[in-house]
Amino acid sequence: MDNLGQVLERSINLYPDDVALICxxxxxxxxxxxxxxxxxxxxxxxxxxxxxxxxxxxxxxxxxxxxxxxxxxxxxxxxxxxxxxxxxxxxxxxxxxxxxxxxxxxxxxxxxxxxxxxxxxxxxxxxxxxxxxxxxxxxxxxxxxxxxxxxxxxxxxxxxxxxxxxxxxxxxxxxxxxxxxxxxxxxHDNALAFVEWAASEFEFSQDEHFLNHAQLSFDLSVLDLYNAFLAGARVTLLPEDDAMFFSYVVNLIRDDQITNLYMVPSGIIGLMDKGALMKEAMPKLKRILFAGEKFPVTRLKALLDWVEPNQEVYNLYGPIETNVCTFSKIKTDIVFRSECPIGEAISNAQVALRQDNGIISYDGEGEIVVSGRCVSPGYLNSPILNKSKFFLQDNHRWYCTGDYGYFDKNKVLWLKGRKDNLIKIRGYRIELDEIESHVQDTELVDDVVAVFHGSNSESGAIVLWCVFNQQALDSYGSIDIVVNLIRQKLKSVLPHFMLPKLIKSVKELPKTNRGKVDRLKLKERGI
Amino acid sequence: MKLRESVIDKSIVQNFLVDAVRKFSPYCPGDLSMATPLIRTGIVDSLTIMEVTKYIESCINTSLPVAKINRESFRTLEALSDMLFDFIKEHNLDLDIDGLKGMG
Structure with missing residues (x-):
């Protein structure tokens, strides 16, 4: 198979009378x-x-x-x-x-x-x-x-x-x-590399029923659609309107006998907390896959408490540029650290760590870099960005994820943090710099920084800390008007999940010894 | 201020919900009308729905049945107002319309 469209073609030929899609x-x-x-x-x-x-x-x-x-x-x-x-x-x-x-x-x-x-x-x-x-x-x-x-x-x-x-x-x-x-x-090859690996790892069968919870513009949907098609299984497309109502989703999982659930952790937590997802609600569920953000360890333990031995839980890791590049099967006897491991490389990828001096290694700590069939050829119309995020070494083309990680003694990979200002909220990848850039464009501020306050994506919020431009304040007469203008601008260019919850005024932004904005200090200041 | 069901008219419930959605939605447009789609426009997302529901429950001092929290209720402010107004009437509940003031 070398064209992604052939995945569906195969099942049209093999299983013409079987249900493919429900919506x-x-x-x-x-x-x-x-x-x-x-x-x-x-x-x-x-x-x-x-x-x-x-x-x-x-x-x-x-x-x-x-x-x-x-x-x-x-x-x-x-x-x-x-x-x-x-x-x-x-x-x-x-x-x-x-x-x-x-x-x-x-x-x-x-x-x-x-x-x-x-x-x-x-x-x-x-x-x-x-x-x-x-x-x-x-x-x-x-x-x-x-x-x-x-x-x-x-x-x-x-x-x-x-x-x-x-x-x-x-x-x-x-x-x-x-x-x-x-x-x-x-x-085509990038997508097929992932689909083929997932088919081999999870052994999806024709009698399965996938629930597509993620939006189709989200890479989680690639597994829901193409792996279901490859197996000749059925997929229920959960409309965006319904996906927000956790009890509805849980009822659907139970009543439609869903076998495969692939969601971001905050969605699964929502199902557990608000939809009463539990053993009784998922008699046919074979596996729960999660990706897109960290699953808080305490909540993951709560999930594992009632998962049956024949039901599998997997942590899948990978940025959009590689789709999934590592996976970890979470067993009930797993020993967690501050988070759960991201595991080992999928069969179609190589995952290594890049040290500050540029050396690629397979132990110790460093920035997680990925090569292999799953790695995107790069960003559209962005030669400079491509040069900074992709590099050639040891006859391989590597992608720099921006995530720091380390291998433990068993060669299992763990995440440590971010190199830049990228955050994840309910699975959405957000560059805080993008928000700041749009605020700077308004010329209503002299300086601005966006900070994510909170420890997880459900309770946390983006807060804009602004040094307002005095001329703008004088001309509009009040901070409230200036804040509203900034909000209007952001609403016109950013999706809802990137909008700041609060816009706060400061006289100046705190700086670190190296002269960078001290986000930690702003975080500690609280909201 | 607490209002008994007998003195509530629908506009009070509507105004209460406009304020609640404005408070919890990160994406509320200036011209929010009773007929503006809430979900399709991104004015409410899953988190906003949870926050608005939690807030309503604190102001009526009772839990809303799970069956009431669905895409139909959250389709527009009008639909949400109808659901809440009927629920208050049916169960003879109080509505603490000053709840937002205590939420900073």
Whole structure:
């Protein structure tokens, strides 16, 4: 297999009558999914796009959205899954960066976008999935409503992808320290390296039922979709609206007999605390996989207390640039330190530690670096960043994760901390520098620093510490007005999970001996 | 101030919830209306839902049934107000509308 789209193709051929996808009361078999994919593929192929052009999908989860992703792969396009809740300015910036040719919108975003005056010039076509009315966007974009399009083919086999291996399959966007989000390029081979490893490690079977809790723009969804497809299993796509209600999710896990759960720790903790997730609620659950942030040890112990011996718990570690690169099976008799281990490298990756002097080692402490099939070819349109985050050594191309770690005497890897100002909140990767950069742009502050106050992502909060510009204060008359202007600016460019909870005023920012802002001192000051 | 169910009209519950959502949402727009979608716009996320629920429960001094905390209730402020108003009426509860003042 060398094209990610072949994963689905295999099960369409082998298990045409088995249920593939379920979402909001609708379900399709593999054969029906293949037909739907072919209809979208037919639509895309009729647009006269070039191989490798990008399709942005800014839509809430649905069977159609997954069909669009698969159709893009089928006709050699690159898909970019975007969170439709992002502010329009951020969506436009991502679309411009990815030079998107086609945007796929659902009803909600179609309505929002019809109000916009300007759209990026790169967009040639806009396709709406659910709106009965014709989409109207104020620009030169050709708008189509999928329900009005007469597809000339629903034959899946008609489309044979040419792109493979090192060609791009999809783009994932994440927060960037320079003030701009980063587009992480993922090739067919990158994605398949992970999917093949996961299939071999977890031995997913055809009778399994995956719950896709993460958003489709999140790399956790890669396992939910592609490993389920590879096994010929079924996947329930949990709509974003429902995913927030923990008791609903727990009922679904029980009633739909979910076997595989892959979530961020804060989501699992939410299920435990608010949804009463416990042994009785998950009779069929085979494994709980978590990734994206640290699982507080006390809570993980509570989970392990009632997990049955035949149910597996795994910690999967890896930044978006590598997807999962290490894994650790958490056994009930595990000896924790201040956190749980991130374990050992997956079969398609090499993981090592880079010392300050640049030497790569497999013991001691250092920055975690990764090489192998799973490593992205780099960021889109970011040559300088690529140079600083990727390097060649010992005939391998390595990615610097920015995480510090150490190997214990059993060669098990543990996390120690971060090299930079990247934090994780409920699995979202946030560069605090990006928030600061947007505040600086307002020219309402002389200095600003964003600090994460708290010990975990559920109770913690981002706080902005600002030295307000005196001229701005004089001209607007009060700090409250200036604070509101900053909030408005941030709301227009940042997704909700990156917005600061509080904006505080200080006369000057405390500095360390080396002249850097002393974030620790601000943290100690409290809020 | 505590208000008995008999003197509550829906606008009091609505105003109470507007303040609560504004307090706990990191993403509340200036023109928040009763019909603004809360989840789809990112105004509430899972954490906000937990915080708003916890706050409502402290102000009515009782737990909301799990079945009431769902996507329908949190669809808009109007839906949330309807749910809370009906629940207060049904169970003859007090609503401490000054709760926010004690929350710093």
């Amino acid at each position: 909001s009361g609708e379900q399709v078999t593999y054969a029906q999914l293949g037909e739907r994919v072919a209809q979208f593929a037919s639509y895309f192929s009729g647009l006269g796009l070039n191989k490798g052009d990008s399709v942005a999908i800014a839509s809430f989860k649905s069977i159609d959205v997954v069909s669009v992703m698969q159709a893009a792969l089928r006709v050699d396009l690159v898909y970019v899954s975007l969170d439709p809740r992002f502010p329009p300015e951020r969506l436009k910036e991502l679309i411009r960066d990815a030079a998107v040719s086609v945007v796929v919108l659902d009803e909600f975003l179609s309505q929002e976008w019809s109000k916009l005056e300007f759209l990026p010039d790169c967009i040639q076509y806009a396709l709406t999935l659910h709106d009965e009315k014709k989409l109207e966007i104020k620009s030169d974009v050709k708008c189509h409503n999928f329900k009005e399009i007469n597809s000339d083919s629903n034959d899946y086999k008609r489309f044979v992808p040419q792109r493979k291996g090192e060609d791009l399959a999809y783009l994932l966007y994440t927060s960037g320290s320079t003030g701009k989000p980063k587009g992480v390029r993922i090739t």
